[in-house]
Amino acid sequence: MSWTSQNPDVPDDPDGAARGFADWSGLPPAARADAAVACAAWAPEVQARFGCFVEIGTADADAAGPLAGLPYAAKDMFDSVGRSPGCGLPGVTDDASGPAPQRAAAVLERLDGAGARRIGFTTMTALAYEPSGVGKALNPWNREIVPGGSSSGSVVAVAAGAVFAALGSDTAGSLRIPAQACGVTAWKPTYGAVPVAGAMTLAPSLDTIGLLARSARDIQLMAPVLATDMEFPSGTPPRAAVLSDALEASEAPIQAACREAVEAIAACGVSLEQRSGLPAIEALSDPLFLILQAEAAAQHGGLALAARDPTLARRLAKGRDITSDRLAAAKAALSGASAPILDSLFGETDTLLLPVMPIRTLPVAVADPASPDFRAATLYQLSAYTRFVNALGLPAVAVPVGVDDRGMPVALQIVGRPGMDGALLALAAALQARTVWHRRRPSEITDFPSPLAERGS
Numbered sequence: 001m002s003w004t005s006q007n008p009d010v011p012d013d014p015d016g017a018a019r020g021f022a023d024w025s026g027l028p029p030a031a032r033a034d035a036a037v038a039c040a041a042w043a044p045e046v047q048a049r050f051g052c053f054v055e056i057g058t059a060d061a062d063a064a065g066p067l068a069g070l071p072y073a074a075k076d077m078f079d080s081v082g083r084s085p086g087c088g089l090p091g092v093t094d095d096a097s098g099p100a101p102q103r104a105a106a107v108l109e110r111l112d113g114a115g116a117r118r119i120g121f122t123t124m125t126a127l128a129y130e131p132s133g134v135g136k137a138l139n140p141w142n143r144e145i146v147p148g149g150s151s152s153g154s155v156v157a158v159a160a161g162a163v164f165a166a167l168g169s170d171t172a173g174s175l176r177i178p179a180q181a182c183g184v185t186a187w188k189p190t191y192g193a194v195p196v197a198g199a200m201t202l203a204p205s206l207d208t209i210g211l212l213a214r215s216a217r218d219i220q221l222m223a224p225v226l227a228t229d230m231e232f233p234s235g236t237p238p239r240a241a242v243l244s245d246a247l248e249a250s251e252a253p254i255q256a257a258c259r260e261a262v263e264a265i266a267a268c269g270v271s272l273e274q275r276s277g278l279p280a281i282e283a284l285s286d287p288l289f290l291i292l293q294a295e296a297a298a299q300h301g302g303l304a305l306a307a308r309d310p311t312l313a314r315r316l317a318k319g320r321d322i323t324s325d326r327l328a329a330a331k332a333a334l335s336g337a338s339a340p341i342l343d344s345l346f347g348e349t350d351t352l353l354l355p356v357m358p359i360r361t362l363p364v365a366v367a368d369p370a371s372p373d374f375r376a377a378t379l380y381q382l383s384a385y386t387r388f389v390n391a392l393g394l395p396a397v398a399v400p401v402g403v404d405d406r407g408m409p410v411a412l413q414i415v416g417r418p419g420m421d422g423a424l425l426a427l428a429a430a431l432q433a434r435t436v437w438h439r440r441r442p443s444e445i446t447d448f449p450s451p452l453a454e455r456g457s
Contacts, residue, residue: 020439022454024070024164025217031451032069035164036117038451039071043119043162049444052137052156054086056120065115067225073157073166075150076121077128077200078105087200088124088136088150089309105198107167107209107226114225119163122153126312127300128169128202131177131382132367139182139361140442141408146367148178148382151212155182158212159442161452165213165222169199171206172292173356173386176413179212179398180356183409185438187211187219187425190418191393193227203295205331206288206390215438216397216428223425232422236430240270240351240414243277246385250358257402257410258355261431264401265353268430273349280344281384283337284391287330293319294327311369338392342417351424352415358384360404385413395421397428400437407443 027035040058047053054076062068076086079101104112112118123136133152139145140160147156151168155178158166168175170188179186187210194209201207211226213219224232242262247255266272297319345352359381365373389396396415404410412431416424432438439454 020436020441020454021161021214021448021452023213023215023218023439025215025221034451036069036071038449039119039161039163042449042452043157046157046160046162050138050140050156050160052122052153052160052162053120054123054153059112059118061112061117062115065113067111067222068115070116070165070222071119071163072111072116073119073122073154073163074108075124075154075166075168077124077169078108078121078167079198080104080108085121085200088126088128101198103198106195107199110225110228111167111222116165116222119157122151122157122166124153125150126309127296128171128174128200129296129312129315131173132362132379133178133181134364134367140444141182142406143444144364145406145408146181146362146364148181148361150174151178155179155184155212158182158184158214160445161448165211165218168210168212169202170208170210170390171202172288172390173383175210175212176356176386176396176398176411177382179400180409180411181361183400183437183440183442184212184214185216185219185400185428185432186398187213187223187421188389188396188398189223189227190230190395190421191390193230193395193421201299203292203299205291205295208390216399216425216432219397220425220429223421227421230419230421232425234426235423236268236270236427237349237351237416237420237423238271239273239349240265240353240427241273241275241345241347241349243345243352243354244274245276245278246281246354246358249278250355251360253360253404254355254358254410257404258353258412261399261401261412261435262353264431264434265427267434268427270427272353273347275345275347277345277352277354280341281388284334284341284388287333288387288391290322290326290330291334294322295319297322334391342392346417350417350420351427354385354413354415356385356398356411356413357382360406360410361408389415393418395419395424397424399428399431400440401435402437409437
């Protein structure tokens with residue numbers, strides 16, 4: 001089906017549909033080589049327009065690996081040889097103490113060793129502690145709408161065609177929220193499946209490293225390189241549960257797009273059932289935030305650089321007041337509740353379907369604490385449907401499934417029990433074989449290089 005047929009309220013854009021970005025998986029070897037060259041040349045232009053990179057420069061890689069030539073970017077939170085990450089903080093490179101890293105982060109070693117070519121490091125919110133991405137990269141769909149955080153630069157680099165994939169992190173939704181905001185696919189792995197060695201930590205009990213990419217098929221190529229101890233079966237789950245109360249509590253444009261996607265998933269041969277999940281999801285918020293605040297303060301509360309960001313400093317201050325007893329109690333509550341909550345949410349299925357966010361992606365004016373229109377409660381809603389996944393250590397995939405009444409992307413979240421990553425990605429790929437939302441070109445890009453264009457365009 002064409003993307004325009006799914007939402008009659010959005011003006012037709014035949015050029016955007018016909019000249020969408022290609023994904024790596026669908027390119028033959030010769031076209032991949034051309035596309036890799038085009039990415040390296042296009043990245044500085046993307047940076048000039050949207051400010052998504054902190055550094056551009058192609059790194060060495062194994063030309064014979066399974067990902068040979070695949071252009072990717074990395075959130076500026078990973079060690080690389082001779083370079084300390086900036087972690088979204090001002091002046092960190094100048095003020096960093098101690099020797100530069102002698103070894104790259106494990107995820108960089110794995111991707112580079114598989115032949116992927118790192119184009120550069122991308123912007124992020126300070127210490128990965130802000131969900132909207134405001135003040136960092138600009139959203140290529142609409143500069144007045146936030147790009148999503150904290151993996152803001154990574155998602156913009158993918159959405160704008162500078163790379164085919166990018167590394168990011170997800171502690172409460174920092175891959176899936178940007179995926180909705182910028183219309184790309186995200187994989188948040190099962191907790192512990194992807195190594196975090198050499199990566200900045202925010203809240204070690206919740207942190208995961210994952211991917212943003214054009215399509216689930218591209219993530220299927222890359223995921224086994226990152227999560228080497230995990231099996232990635234190609235079969236889709238036979239059944240899934242739609243969290244109907246979460247869907248009904250969402251804004252109307254979110255509901256409409258996600259219901260269309262659920263119908264497409266049913267057409268893939270997946271048996272669907274309706275379940276309620278909001279009470280269980282909401283019950284996890286308080287312990288998750290306590291853990292996040294306490295662990296972030298323990299990791300970064302004494303960091304003098306944080307004082308340069310007043311909003312960050314206030315957030316870290318909340319965690320310093322949390323005692324070790326309260327932290328231990330919150331962790332115990334999550335641990336004890338995990339099994340019954342999983343049973344409550346999933347029932348007899350292994351897969352959940354719900355929106356990534358209950359609200360449309362926010363305007364910058366609403367998300368910026370310096371704006372008179374700032375609404376903290378609205379900012380809190382960005383992660384309302386994502387943070388339970390981190391609290392339970394679950395895998396999730398965010399998939400573009402439509403647009404809202406402003407023409408901005410909307411995403412569906414596919415969540416599984418621990419270790420279900422392969423099945424979730426297979427289901428996302430099956431959905432994307434029936435739709436074209438993940439291939440759409442952002443509305444603020446009209447002149448991207450032809451080697452990056454979808455074949456046949």
